[in-house]
Amino acid sequence: MPKTTPVAHSFRWPGSLLALCVALLVNQSGYGQPLTGQQILDRSIGVYRTATSYQDAGRVTTDFYEAGRSQPRFTTVRSFQTAYYRPTRQFRFHYKTEPTRLSITPDEMFVWTDGPKAFRRWTIEKWTVSESLPMLLAAATGVSGTASRKIPGLLLTEPIGAGWGVDSLTNVKLIGDAIENGHPCYRISGVYWNNKVAFLWIDKQSFLLLRIDEGYSSGKEKTTVSMTYQPVLNKPVRVVRFTPPDTRMYYPDEKTN
Secondary structure, three states: OOOOOOOOOOOOOOHHHHHHHHHHHHHHHOOOOOOOHHHHHHHHHHHHHOOOEEEEEEEEEEEEEEOOOOOOOEEEEEEEEEEEEOOOOEEEEEEEEOOOOOOOOOOEEEEEEEOOEEEEEEOOOOOEEEEOHHHHHHHOOOOOOOHHHHHHHHHOOOOOOOOOOHHHOEEEEEEEEEEEOOEEEEEEEEEOOOOOEEEEEEEOOOOOEEEEEEEEEEOOEEEEEEEEEEEEEOOOOOOOOOOOOOOOEEOOOOOOO
8 A cells, every 4th residue: 555645734714713813812911902091191190200300391372262253362372491300309490471462571480499498489579489399389370371280290299289280180081193293192181170171192102291282261261271392301400400589588487568
């Protein structure tokens, strides 16, 4: 009887069956699952909470609309800078308004630390204020277009009041992808405690915030805010100490005339 040589038969999975098996393996292992909006936000917050150093430069553009108008009645623009070095707790926040037809004189504020003390210098005041750093940043929330609350509220371990914190957003959802300043980003939405909605652009690689848009209505007027960032993480920090132009000081527990 002649010898027979075994023949290797190839087996090809039907496409639909193969896809089903791969899907089952992925679901069981959790590998390849897309991040949810809340997971993206939590990861971003973690980056700030653990940063050794952080610095940025940015702008806040605020448009004020009258009811039924598509063009803003007027616009304010503020530039700002933040710097923080966690090992020594050195901190500095600075904002400055750009001149408008309503206000030619710029409004400018510095908030900074010097050792364990924190200070604020504001152009409309005649003194330098010393309080806790969270209190000074909370007091600057409105005049800075909420910029003093956003990133500093993620960097510092002490809570900053006055609301509008990214870490207080609820009902967080991933609504798509976007490009911001050339960077691929996750675009997520969330709701503040007062039911106002925010939209965030979070860099897909660094998980740093590159843009925040907000909008809210008050009576017959509507206001929109767009905040953009150019962040630098864990790099040598510029000098964050600030020397006020004079030595006059005001402490909250002191009596003033």
